[in-house]
Amino acid sequence: MKPPADAPVPARHPDAPAPGEALGSHYGECFGCGGAQPHGLHLEARAGEGVNVTAEFTVQPAHQGAPGLAHGGVLSAALDETLGALNWLMQVIAVTGRLETDFVRPVPVGTTLHLDAHATARHGRKIFCAATGRLGGPEGPVAVRAEALYIEVRVDHFIENGRDEEIKAAMADPDQVRRARAFEVNP
Numbered sequence: 001m002k003p004p005a006d007a008p009v010p011a012r013h014p015d016a017p018a019p020g021e022a023l024g025s026h027y028g029e030c031f032g033c034g035g036a037q038p039h040g041l042h043l044e045a046r047a048g049e050g051v052n053v054t055a056e057f058t059v060q061p062a063h064q065g066a067p068g069l070a071h072g073g074v075l076s077a078a079l080d081e082t083l084g085a086l087n088w089l090m091q092v093i094a095v096t097g098r099l100e101t102d103f104v105r106p107v108p109v110g111t112t113l114h115l116d117a118h119a120t121a122r123h124g125r126k127i128f129c130a131a132t133g134r135l136g137g138p139e140g141p142v143a144v145r146a147e148a149l150y151i152e153v154r155v156d157h158f159i160e161n162g163r164d165e166e167i168k169a170a171m172a173d174p175d176q177v178r179r180a181r182a183f184e185v186n187p
């Protein structure tokens, strides 16, 4: 997943949240960040200085694969959610096209995974990015890392492909910001 050599590092959008600002959940029902999913990751991301974010996720018993250890797919989801938050800093609507994860160390239940993601290149509709998850603290040992490719899409991607029930409910939300974020950031 190598970008062309001349692909620039993406720039922060002038309207991006300020460095240090919490991004909040883009959609209450999102498995990664939503508050309405009891077994979701409840991941909390914060804007960095460039097109980068940090986030934390604490592994719950509902996230187990082997006894006492996080499921690999759940860890990939945490990386995906963190990487997806980068799109908010570029104000781009994009979905995950490819996500490659390296599992370096087991992640026990109860651990807080400290995630860090940054965009590396942009080429047409393609956004290349990378992330790491560290155990116990931002300087802790690396447990997981990922490289990913996000593809820019139109808002129609969600409206045409999502189930009617949820699309209608999201569109009917009286809160304009929530309504916009449900669609403008990839669910």
Ligand SMILES: CCCCCCCC(=O)SCCNC(=O)CCNC(=O)[C@H](O)C(C)(C)COP(=O)(O)OP(=O)(O)OC[C@H]1O[C@@H](n2cnc3c(N)ncnc32)[C@H](O)[C@@H]1OP(=O)(O)O
Binding pocket: 026, 032, 080, 081, 082, 083, 084, 085, 086, 088, 094, 095, 096, 097, 098, 124, 125, 126, 149, 151, 153, 185, 186, 187
């Ligand atoms: C804060 C928010 C956090 C959110 C985190 C969670 C994010 C998510 O989980 S999103 C949900 C998971 N992802 C999806 O459902 C996406 C499903 N896939 C699709 O809808 C389509 O395949 C889609 C939109 C990605 C691409 O389709 P389409 O728009 O037709 O574009 P297409 O022409 O095929 O590809 C565009 C470019 O990307 C490349 N590309 C597309 N997919 C891939 C891939 N998997 N690997 C490598 N390259 C790819 C193509 O080769 C093409 O490159 P080039 O421009 O150089 O020719």
